[in-house]
Amino acid sequence: MTDPGGAGPGQPEASQPDQPEASQPDGPVTAGPGDLDALSQVVAAAFHDLEASRWLIADPGVRRRIFPGYFAIFVGHVLAAGIVHTTPDRAAAALWLPAGNEAAAPPADYDTRLAAITGPFLSRFQAFDEALDRQHPGGVAHHHLAMMAVRPDRQGQGTGTALLGAYLRGLDQAGTPSYLEAASLRTRAIYLRHGYADHGPPIRLGDDGPSMYPMWREPAGA
Numbered sequence: 001m002t003d004p005g006g007a008g009p010g011q012p013e014a015s016q017p018d019q020p021e022a023s024q025p026d027g028p029v030t031a032g033p034g035d036l037d038a039l040s041q042v043v044a045a046a047f048h049d050l051e052a053s054r055w056l057i058a059d060p061g062v063r064r065r066i067f068p069g070y071f072a073i074f075v076g077h078v079l080a081a082g083i084v085h086t087t088p089d090r091a092a093a094a095l096w097l098p099a100g101n102e103a104a105a106p107p108a109d110y111d112t113r114l115a116a117i118t119g120p121f122l123s124r125f126q127a128f129d130e131a132l133d134r135q136h137p138g139g140v141a142h143h144h145l146a147m148m149a150v151r152p153d154r155q156g157q158g159t160g161t162a163l164l165g166a167y168l169r170g171l172d173q174a175g176t177p178s179y180l181e182a183a184s185l186r187t188r189a190i191y192l193r194h195g196y197a198d199h200g201p202p203i204r205l206g207d208d209g210p211s212m213y214p215m216w217r218e219p220a221g222a
Helices: 033-047 051-056 060-081 110-135 159-174 185-193
Strands: 083-086 092-099 142-150 178-182 211-217
Touching: 033 060, 033 083, 033 092, 033 142, 051 060, 051 110, 060 083, 060 092, 060 110, 060 142, 083 159, 092 159, 110 211, 142 159, 178 185, 185 211
Parallel strands: 142 178
Antiparallel strands: 083 092, 092 142, 178 211
């Protein structure tokens, strides 16, 4: 999810393009293992009220309890296998995974960890992963914006735009495309302004759930 959401991010392949690094001293910084807990909380708070989140777990109290551990799976995975950009005050997180030509592997012990964390809601989370995985593009190396999250009290201040723009400039320089799943029509409109285009039909979550919007971006000048 980007706004953010995504399905379970995958393991990068050995032949992928280099990962852009954050370099501006007052701009985005690259997160490290010590940021796991703080950024998992940021993602959980940012995603708490999304339609997809309410579809996963209807009860807000239960959602608030489960989400930090759930998102910690992915933050930890991307810290190890991709790159996480954040702000100096750790108020936002952008999780990027390089993806190769083959289907990517999930985080280590993903099925076991997901079951332990989500309990009676496991089938919804599995359906969520399957829906997003079905539409994830293959056959071309790219970077996947698995999650983009801004702490609620910092939203609307350009924080997410700064994180996104810094990484996209690196992808443009490397000539690398990128992919994401927008969590709403509102965030889809934001990504359209950053050069993304729709990539196939919306992803419907179950028979009764909301839609998400797969999007692809060719590097500027391609």
